[in-house]
Amino acid sequence: MISEMIETGTWLPYLFAFLMGFSMLVYGLLDGYDLGVGMLSGTTKYRAEKDTMIASIGPFWDANETWLVLGVGILLVAFPKAHGVILGQLYLPVFIMLVGLIFRGVAFDFRSKSQSKYHIWWDRAFAMGSLVTALAQGYMLGSYIVGFDSSLGSIVFSCLVSVGVAIGYCLIGANWLIMKTEGQLQKKSIRWAKISLYGAVACIFLVSVGTPAASLRIFEKWFAYPNMFYLSPIPGITGILIFLMFTTLQKLPKKNDQHCWVPFVLTVGVAIMCFIGLAYSFFPFIVPNEMLIVQAAAARSSLLIILVGALIVLPILIGYTFIAYRVFHGKSTTLRYD
Numbered sequence: 001m002i003s004e005m006i007e008t009g010t011w012l013p014y015l016f017a018f019l020m021g022f023s024m025l026v027y028g029l030l031d032g033y034d035l036g037v038g039m040l041s042g043t044t045k046y047r048a049e050k051d052t053m054i055a056s057i058g059p060f061w062d063a064n065e066t067w068l069v070l071g072v073g074i075l076l077v078a079f080p081k082a083h084g085v086i087l088g089q090l091y092l093p094v095f096i097m098l099v100g101l102i103f104r105g106v107a108f109d110f111r112s113k114s115q116s117k118y119h120i121w122w123d124r125a126f127a128m129g130s131l132v133t134a135l136a137q138g139y140m141l142g143s144y145i146v147g148f149d150s151s152l153g154s155i156v157f158s159c160l161v162s163v164g165v166a167i168g169y170c171l172i173g174a175n176w177l178i179m180k181t182e183g184q185l186q187k188k189s190i191r192w193a194k195i196s197l198y199g200a201v202a203c204i205f206l207v208s209v210g211t212p213a214a215s216l217r218i219f220e221k222w223f224a225y226p227n228m229f230y231l232s233p234i235p236g237i238t239g240i241l242i243f244l245m246f247t248t249l250q251k252l253p254k255k256n257d258q259h260c261w262v263p264f265v266l267t268v269g270v271a272i273m274c275f276i277g278l279a280y281s282f283f284p285f286i287v288p289n290e291m292l293i294v295q296a297a298a299a300r301s302s303l304l305i306i307l308v309g310a311l312i313v314l315p316i317l318i319g320y321t322f323i324a325y326r327v328f329h330g331k332s333t334t335l336r337y338d
Helices: 002-008 011-041 047-057 066-078 080-089 091-113 116-145 152-180 183-214 216-223 233-251 262-282 300-327
Strands: 285-287
Touching: 011 047, 011 066, 011 116, 011 152, 011 262, 011 300, 047 116, 047 152, 047 183, 066 080, 066 300, 080 091, 080 285, 091 116, 116 152, 116 183, 152 183, 152 262, 183 216, 183 233, 183 262, 216 262, 233 262
Parallel strands: none
Antiparallel strands: none
């Protein structure tokens, strides 16, 4: 069977589905923490704290969005049929997300260039743009889970997922600040993380219940015997990581800033496990219960050409990301606009 897939090229759609999923996962993690930091910046009234928070994401936030471009780009060129269906259903939340991203970008630069009396407005625009972007992305996820159903119950579910994703971003953003800051701001970040953790757990539970409830096929994939035993490590590991995060947060800050990185790593682990669960639920569909990965894929010859480009772009993007995070590791310094 494997040799037949290689000869016929039927493995190509699954490869691109993996690359698209990988890109969206990396985007959710990287842009998730900087959206979270942006939202949390609106909760402090001190200019110095806002500057430090924004300085912690300054070298990364713009490049993080490259992963979103890559993921959507793969959807467009490798799965044009699915791109038309998915974007057709999500035009409004996508538009709202883009407005939020524009507000973030403009506010990030203008907060340092404008007169001091306008600083507060650009700070609010940055926080609001982050919130709008997070809510729009959460609503898109909720809509995808329910198969773009437009009933009242599905809309309410999507709205709840929207809030949950925003809270999840706040959690990973707060844990990023625990790792990147110190002193009073770090203590505030620990408090933000503790609060956000409860909301994130509620969101995970909601999606875990809502996803199989939205589809009998997904329900059977998870709960039919013996699948439920083989899949039990996914919720099990997720629960362990959440418990470890909760206990770690109770013990921070520690002397010499020990283990300040642990909550962020645990959050990444939780996000990966949740992504694996969602990916398993919907596979082999790319449009839930409507279009299979192989049905939506472009022609084999087109995918081979796209693969060449992906093999060039992806290592460059991964390499740049690694170098950027390596160069700017450690605690955030005072924000400067020289």
